[in-house]
Amino acid sequence: MDTPDHFITVRVHDQEISPQLVGLCVGYELGEWRAEQFADHVMEWLPEFALTQKELESIQSGNVVSLMRRAAKNVYATKKFESRGEFGELFLHAAIRQVFGSMPAISKIYYKTARNETVKGFDAVHVVDGNDGLELWLGEVKLYKDIGRAISDVVEELHAHTQRDYLRDEFLLIRGKVDDDWPHAEALKSLISPNTSLDQVFAKAVIPVLLTYDSSCVKTHDRCSQDYCEQFEAEVRKHYHNFATRNLPSLDIHLFLLPLKSKDELVGLLHQKLEAWQNL
Template sequence: MPPPTPEPFWTVRVHRIDIHPGLSGLCVGYERGEWRRDQFVNHVMEWLPEFALKESELQGIDSSTLVRMIRNAANIIYQSEKFNNRGEFGELFLHMAKRQVFNSIPAISKIYYKTARNETVKGFDSVHVVEAEDGLELWIGEVKFYKNIKQAVSDVIQELHDHTQTNYLRDEFNLIINKVDKNWQHYEKIRSLMSPNTSLDEVFKRACIPVLLTYESDAVRQCSACDDHYKELLINEMREAYHLFSSKGLPEDIRIHLFLFPLASKTELVTALDGKLRIWQQL
């Protein structure tokens, strides 16, 4: 049996699926006056096996293989001194957000697209499916693990337009379906949806692009507890970020859902994540 899914960690401060784009605002909260950076880092590590390992490897985890599989997952992410420039942590956050908020099912990790150690991966940052009431949906995501929300919005808007061009989508679909395990329970449905014989008009009816943006938050840094004042500041800040994003001329023919993840300090978070990951690599 695969390892159990980690318990939810984020508090979802805002969740709107009745608007376009949709919005979910994620919060890690405080403990004894401090933003819960280290607790969040420990939680992130719990997701490593699911994010980095193949389905067949997850199915094979037991007490005799657990440590080795955790070490393998940590090594798959990256081995580089240039960790401040890496996007893998952001991809992992997006994976976690879709799993926690929408109970998505991973189709394949973009880690599998790497052809050489420490190579960055272009294209969509995450490929999941969601079992909706009217059938299976394809969730192909984008993430910007940034300090500045304006820069994050600017860069992701350009990618959203580039990545929804017909030729680009066809190339991505071909790459994705060739990497999906043919024994996966949803393989045939995804293969049919991504087939070149299926009109993109039909694909867009069954697809969503989740976008996760991080930013260093004044609300997070000014407060030390999840009291009413903090919640008001944070929700107002998220509302402004949402309006900035939604006003930039998004692609109109596909559903988009925005995840906002405010940080106290990106640099400190990345340093803590990198340190913990290197410990796991030595298990």
């Protein structure tokens, strides 16, 4: 499956620690943090994030605009965008696709029963075709300004979302939403079958966690200088330590940290672009 060209720089990627750490950098242009450019890039992921497999495969010159409009409307249609989490889910989708070559199994959007409904549960359901077979990637994201609050809230959710009853309910929903035409449909359905022990599932599961926050490092620089890169790494490793020393579930967790200059500014830009696509 083709993907948009890479935009975000993976400035820190430490695979020798557990949880693994990925620090994502948006960068600067002409002295300004690239909020507008990042928002444009994020919208390039929208069709893959918000359309079904069949819709994606049907895209051609005659329907590309109508399908993009549908993808934008599938996300949400409300002015109360500041407290919604769909853009965070879109960031997580793009990050794990870019860094680990994952393949989306379903979009959380298809859990919805009505427009504008907010949905609980995992924020991404992807797979990675690894050396030992199919890995199930169940993502969590917090699109926050305060990193301390983001860490506390996501740790609480990690424990809640890895309980047996919760997982069984989630797997039932996922099985019902997987497109039978998707290449890994049967393998995924078998992995999350009620007849498969959760011990086997956990052996094949990865939990990518993406946290955003308003960053003092990003705010005090205007280019990706050596000083910036050193401060960037020091900052994300400090927040990683805060996360990693919590009481985490015994699972394979990958922490993605995405420092922002202003979460409010970025979400406002994304909302404007989403509205423009909805009104094509």
